[in-house]
Amino acid sequence: MNPFFHDFTPDDAIALADLSRHLYELREARKSLLAQAQCPDAEALLAAIEAGTLPDTAREAHCVVLAIEAEMVEVRTAMQAALAQAKLGDPEWS
Numbered sequence: 001m002n003p004f005f006h007d008f009t010p011d012d013a014i015a016l017a018d019l020s021r022h023l024y025e026l027r028e029a030r031k032s033l034l035a036q037a038q039c040p041d042a043e044a045l046l047a048a049i050e051a052g053t054l055p056d057t058a059r060e061a062h063c064v065v066l067a068i069e070a071e072m073v074e075v076r077t078a079m080q081a082a083l084a085q086a087k088l089g090d091p092e093w094s
Helices: 010-037 042-051 056-087
Strands: none
Touching (some): 010 042, 010 056, 042 056
């Protein structure tokens, strides 16, 4: 089996590695915020705030988690576009 980046140009491989690292950092930041609030996801965090289990000041954390999730979608989309561009015309990837 070939290494994943075998058919990529060095620039494409670096760009994909950078996007992958950014996605990892976003995922870890989200995980940390949710762990601090002891909630599994953004919906549970908001529910805890609305139920009064968490203080209203936790709304800022909820907003940050939602912003992180939105950025994660953007990074995933960029990764898909980069992969499609890098592999365009490669019969193994069609």
